[in-house]
Amino acid sequence: MRRRLLALLAVLSLGLLAAQAAAAHEVRPAYLEIRQEAPDRFLVTWKQPTAGDVAVRLAPRLSNGWLETAPAESFASPGFLIRAWRVRDEGPDPLAGRTLAIEGLDQTITDALVRVELADGRSLETILRPDSPQITLAFQGGPGLAVPAYFRLGMEHILTGIDHLMFVLGLLLLVGVRWRMLQAITAFTVAHSLTLGASALGWVTAPSAVIEALVALSIVFVACELANRLRGQAGLTARFPWLIAFTFGLLHGFAFAGALVEVGLPKDAIPLSLLLFNLGVEAGQLIFVGAAILAILALRPVRARLPAIADRLALRLPPYAIGSFAAFWVLERTAAAFA
Known part of the structure; x- marks a missing residue:
């Protein structure tokens, strides 16, 4: 026995x-950055890990529709697929309260690190995971890093x-x-x-x-x-x-x-x-x-x-x-x- x-x-x-x-090799996080370059202009960069020429089907989505058009740039670098959108939006606060989701994330073991920087100093940093692939954007005042996000990412990297x-x-x-x-x-x-x-x-x-x-x-x-x-x-x-x-x-x-x-x-x-x-x-x-x-x-x-x-x-x-x-x-x- x-x-x-x-x-x-x-x-x-x-x-x-x-x-x-x-x-x-699939524990590397994906990365989404939204940076406000001018009062009405934003740069959205999406970077997801690949294994050779194979990339898991992941797609970032914003409820304001910014990412529904074809990206201005799309290319591959060693280990990553990169896409960038240049968006013009004259709204007073076009991101506040919007929903950000990573389509397909719930079918992977990959996390997605999200970083948003606005021209007035407000910022947001968080991690989206397979069991929580979307978030409603809410910004903190002033610059600074979200300590729990990077700490959690390090802990999860070693444990996985x-x-x-x-x-x-x-x-x-x-x-x-x-x-x-x-x-x-x-x-x-x-x-x-x-x-x-x-x-x-x-x-x-x-x-x-x-x-x-x-x-x-x-x-x-x-x-x-x-x-x-x-x-x-x-x-x-x-x-x-x-x-x-x-x-x-x-x-x-x-x-x-x-x-x-x-x-x-x-x-x-x-x-x-x-x-x-x-x-x-x-x-x-x-x-x-x-x-x-x-x-x-x-x-x-x-x-x-x-x-x-x-x-x-x-x-x-x-x-x-x-x-x-x-x-x-x-x-x-x-x-x-x-x-």
């Missing part, structure tokens, strides 16, 4: 990982980013629930915060496709280290977990930054938005680590009652599952980088 239960859990885990793997979570899980399984794990997580946090900050200030840049492939390679490395540890071989990560976490954390930081910077936020908003995004990433990471530690502690009594062969299978499942999916991502993302 216990073996059947273990097998069932393994199948369910692999199924969940497979579903997440298929959607690993199965590749980043696999790396953290691999570290946790390799180091164990002990003081050294705290050192490794701290080193990972410091490292990706550094590259987030460097990207925000424009000091360093890196091609996103290459970074994504290297992130997948870092997960393969940790999975191999975990498999070697099960054979009684203490690898570099087991001896110096903080060093490996810091080194690969630099790569993950570039990936975190790319998830937001590639959306195309105005340059004057990137530093603060990345800071809030990073805080959201840290909050989500702490939630995941806490949940994983609780699960490990809860399963210890169950493992003690398992037959020896079932216990060995349970120990081998995580590194081979993590390594298999990460190896697939390495191939997929390397091909994308060369393409």
